[in-house]
Amino acid sequence: MAWLVLAGAIIAEVVATTALKLSEGFTHKGWSLVVAVGYAIAFILLARALKLQMEVGTAYAVWSGAGTAIIAAIGVLFLGETLSLAKLGGIALIIGGVAVLNLAGGAH
Numbered sequence: 001m002a003w004l005v006l007a008g009a010i011i012a013e014v015v016a017t018t019a020l021k022l023s024e025g026f027t028h029k030g031w032s033l034v035v036a037v038g039y040a041i042a043f044i045l046l047a048r049a050l051k052l053q054m055e056v057g058t059a060y061a062v063w064s065g066a067g068t069a070i071i072a073a074i075g076v077l078f079l080g081e082t083l084s085l086a087k088l089g090g091i092a093l094i095i096g097g098v099a100v101l102n103l104a105g106g107a108h
Contacts, residue, residue, distance in 0.1 A: 005049040006062060010070070
């Protein structure tokens with residue numbers, strides 16, 4: 001159950017971060033509201049995953065790592081951002097780091 005809650009936190013964080021870009025410095029009120037609500041939901045769900053006995057290091061690594069990788073993909077696919085070997089390498093390192101944390105026994 002903790003992993004499902006964490007997945008919800010990741011989705012909320014990704015939506016909020018995408019909306020942050022679309023808010024254009026909080027000049028668009030609708031997107032600004034999505035940012036505030038999305039981040040609030042993300043932190044509430046992250047806290048709930050921790051309450052369900054997920055280790056904080058694992059939860060935060062998965063939350064931030066998955067969010068970073070997904071946001072990078074959204075940037076390239078939908079926001080006109082560039083993709084380079086350095087970006088791909090960074091994303092691979094993030095995913096690798098999360099995998100190592102989980103293999104080290106951090107997951108419940």
